[in-house]
Amino acid sequence: MPEPIIHIEHLSRFFGTVKALDDLSLEVPAGIVFGFLGPNGAGKTTTIHLLLGLLEPTEGQARVLGFDTRTQAEAIRAHSGALLEFAGLYERMSAQDNLDLYGRIYQMPASARQARIKELLTHLDLWERRRDQVSTWSRGMKQKLAVARALFHHPSLVFLDEPTAGFDPIAAASLRNDLASLVARAGHAPRAARGCPCRSTQQPSPPGTARREQDGSACEPAGACGCRN
Ligand SMILES: Nc1ncnc2c1ncn2[C@@H]1O[C@H](COP(=O)(O)OP(=O)(O)OP(=O)(O)O)[C@@H](O)[C@H]1O
């Protein structure tokens, strides 16, 4: 059986007395869109930071794409794309320059960068506005650009932390469809095309908070899409 793309064993992260993540174990196979649901403060963002090696676990371990998060974080980040809570776009640059810079960081050749910019911005309906300074874009447009950046270098795995946060319902549905079709077009995750994550899990609710229902409308929280390349 192939190794899961994400393998988490008894992972915990404490900040002083705050148990941000407490004994999480799960496996995510390749080729799916995986939704990771939970209420505010449940530890979703902390989990993504741990999986990217941006935080050290207090206990437990995790492997991503076969790499250990403690010792091989650079390799994980080289093969992953991430949209974290703060998009971190360069607002005074154009959309195409933002993506081009990102591609340069990943040492993509100029022709590949240009082709990828056109492909993603066209698909996300942003191509006509590619030369605008990003600061002049709407929040939803910026978020789409951040998604495009996360996908830009053809990563094997993409982490998206609340990619539709702040969107209106139509824009959220549209972005989910965009993501599903981008994954499907890459030849992966046929189940993603059906919308909400084919598999999902919930973090335990902190005491006194209600659990969110797991349903077809709730795929905007932190998610990870694993591809087979
Ligand atoms: N750097 C930090 N220092 C101290 N506490 C932190 C830190 N990062 C996260 N926490 C705490 O860890 C807990 C989990 O936070 P986290 O951001 O992972 O939750 P989340 O599930 O992503 O929530 P949300 O849905 O609001 O984004 C919270 O109680 C938070 O206050």
Ligand SMILES: [Mg+2]
């Ligand atoms: Mg969060």
